[in-house]
Amino acid sequence: MIKPLRKAVLPVAGLGTRFLPATKAMAKEMLPVVDRPLIQYSIDEARAAGIEQFCLITGRGKTALVEYFDRAFELEATLKERNKPEAMQALKESSMLPGTMLSVRQQEPLGLGHAIWCARAFIGDDPFAILLPDDIVLSKTPCLKQLADAYQQTGGSVVAVTEVPHEQTNRYGILKVGQDDGTMVEITGLVEKPDPKDAPSNLSIIGRYVLTADVITHLSRLERGAGNEVQLTDAMAKMIGTGPFHGLRFEGRRFDCGDKIGFLEAQIAFALERPDLGPAVREFLKTYVDRL
Known part of the structure; x- marks a missing residue:
């Protein structure tokens, strides 16, 4: 019997140095794409895939990520008093049910594999999703939902894959x-x-x-790989042959929001998809295109 996929781990302990000085006093994952922070795109995508429990792997100075998903009673009361139902709905979408989110501190920056290992008690023996908030995907069916469906089909680990220029494989x-x-x-x-x-x-x-929970067994050895870090890729490689393991060419367009150009492109792409913003964005883009 295939275990249901109900858990997600979000590694968010990075310093965001590529976005300094904006990230000097603000978590990189709180940078907004249009009007939602990066972290919310990942949470919303996970919810659409049936995820019910979330674990944030945080670092020092990242408490705002947990607080963002808490209820803001004073703000809710003010919005209600001022009769702002649209703002209240937006606020509701950023809150979590009690007991569905926890955070674990990654005390040393020892790589993605180490971050996932920090969530071992949360993961237990269950399959789990990993979402890196730097990546956001614009698609008809949420990317993680596509992976969850593939997991149900294969009964094994599935990762989202895309083609990259051959000269960039070292990234x-x-x-x-x-x-x-x-x-x-x-x-x-x-x-x-x-x-x-x-x-x-x-x-x-x-x-x-x-991924299935087997990956934790390999991560627990804390073996160092590329960059002298504990690499998730190395642990996944050791799972190959022990159960189904597939890559899924997902439907949709991925934006690397850990990169300034990718982040700016995501702003435009997601704004163009919005009925309330798309027409105006198209108009001002014409102005800039004419200047090229």
């Missing part, structure tokens, strides 16, 4: 592939940030994963 976790039907790819190997001449393909993992 990503890269797949070695077996059977490939154009959508679902059998993973026969994983390499973290390979040199382009050694890369087994140009299929890269993005920040969406559904």
Whole structure:
């Protein structure tokens, strides 16, 4: 019997140095795309996939991420008194049910694998999702929902993958592939940030994963990999052959909001999708295009 997917881990302990000085006193994951912070896009996507329990892997100075999803009674009372139902609805969408979110402190910056290992008590023996808030995906069906459906179909671990320029394989976790039907790819190997001449393909993992709890066994060894960090990719590679493991070419467009250009592009793309903003955004974009 396939265990239901109900848990998600969100690693949010990074310093956000590429966005200084904005992130000097503000968590990178609180930077807004249009009118919602990055962290909320991930939470909303997870909820749409049936996730009910959330674990934030935080670091020093990241308490605002937990507080953001708490109820703001004084603000709610003020909005009610001023008869602002739309604002009240927006506020409601940023709150969590009691007992559904916890945070764990990653005390040392030892890599993504170490961050996931910090959530081992939360994960237990259950399958779980990982969402990296730096990545947001614009799609008809939420990206994690696509992965959750693939997990139900295969009964094993599934990661979201996309093609990257071959010369950039040294920036990503890269797949070695077996059977490939154009959508679902059998993973026969994983390499973290390979040199382009050694890369087994140009299929890269993005920040969406559904993994079985077996990965914790490998992470618990705390073995160092690329960058002298505990790499999640290395632990996943050791799971290959012990159960189904696939990459999913997801429907949608991914934006790397850990990069300034990707972040700016996401602002425009998501604004254009909004009925209340799209027409005005198209008009002002024409002004800038004419200046090129």
